[in-house]
Amino acid sequence: MPSSMTGFSEQTSNVAGFRLVWRLRSVNHRYLDIAFRRPGNWPGNWHDLESQASKRLQARFARGHLDCELTLQNEQENNHRLELDQTLLQDLYHLATEAKMALGPGTVEGSLSLDRLLSWPGLVREKSLPENDDADLANAALEVLEIAAEQLELARNREGEALTHVVRQLLDEFATLLGRLEALLPALRQELKRMLLARVNELTGTAVEPSELAREVAILLNRMEIAEEVERLRMHLRELHALMAGSAPVGRKLDFFCQELNREANTVCSKSQNSALTRLGVEMKLVIEKLREQAQNLE
Structure with a gap:
């Protein structure tokens, strides 16, 4: 199931009289971007802890901006001074x-x-923490981070499940529009045939070279025939359904397919000589825009 890029988790642990709290916030981002906020009273090597924490998060997440805040509270009264x-x-x-x-x-x-x-x-x-607690605190911080990251992953998965449902509904809506478009094809072909005959009759009434006649026919065919565009739209729909059925990150691929769908829909609109076909093309583009919005939220 595809995952969302938005989520929040918080995990707390008490270690040797100190309270460790990790707060992880995840929002949309083109790549994986991890930012840490260290506690002002952290006693040990923060850069080493940050490096290890980054590796653990990179193993779980592929995209999104992760804001990782660690707070350290001293719960021993004598250490609060x-x-x-x-x-x-x-x-x-x-x-x-x-x-x-x-x-x-x-x-x-x-x-x-x-x-x-x-x-x-x-x-x-x-008051600083005792030096001999540094290693214990660092290990505890990484353990708590693992739990917080797992919770964040679950939150993103839950959100991803909801987004996947929305995407599938939009794909079904697009398929319905495509079906209505395909139903227009016989009438469109009849209209194309009528225009071709009219143009041929117009040209044959004058001295026209066979090559010129063939060129005019080719222009009309290219201007109105949309069977290839319809087939490519149908193919992209099949690929999108397969994509949404997997578990790998889909955000970038979904955005790519939206661009392809939009390209074909634009071509359909540009070739249209029929008001019903034009309306369907516009409705398709509106659905594609909604799909692109959802793609921005998916990992």
Whole structure:
């Protein structure tokens, strides 16, 4: 069953007092595009984790923009506290003392307040995770990602099932229009025969070379005969039904076949000398446009 490119999943796990949450969002995209949002307090090698996570997602998905957000929450009360950068604090204190000494007594009033110290960039920071938890957290993050990716895949499959139903309905609608068009062919051929006879009679009343007569007949045939276009439309329909019955990604192929259907429908409209045929051609093009819209949503 073809899969959609839209979906959402969220998976949570508790590891050594920390809460890991993956949120995966998937939307339409021409190719597979994966974007990660890392937690600000991630303690380990993020690039290594991102690389491994990308490989796992690439093994599951072929198309779509995946927005992958990881949050890490410290559930241990003592680890929720902020901490001071002791080295920076000492440096600031010594710099303030040296400045006062360099300028001399009485040149600087007041003292370095606690409020001003705490507002110094980087002095107060969120407490980092213990280094020995890095590997465990990374492994846990990948395990949780696998579950979240599986859930996202299921969500995309469910959406794909609904979209496939819509596509099949549109194909049936197109087949009905094509059947109505084929029903017009006998009358169209009679009209073509009448026009040919009229043109032949017109030309034979004057001195016309046989080659000129043959050329005029060929022009009329090419201008009105649509049997080849109808056969190609029928062939494309068969290929589309086979495509939608498979399990491989179909979005790009469906878009390609829509282009082919549209090309043939345009030719039918351009050859039409009949208002009913023209209306059918326009209705076909409307159905094709709906099919192309659905192709943008399918993987």
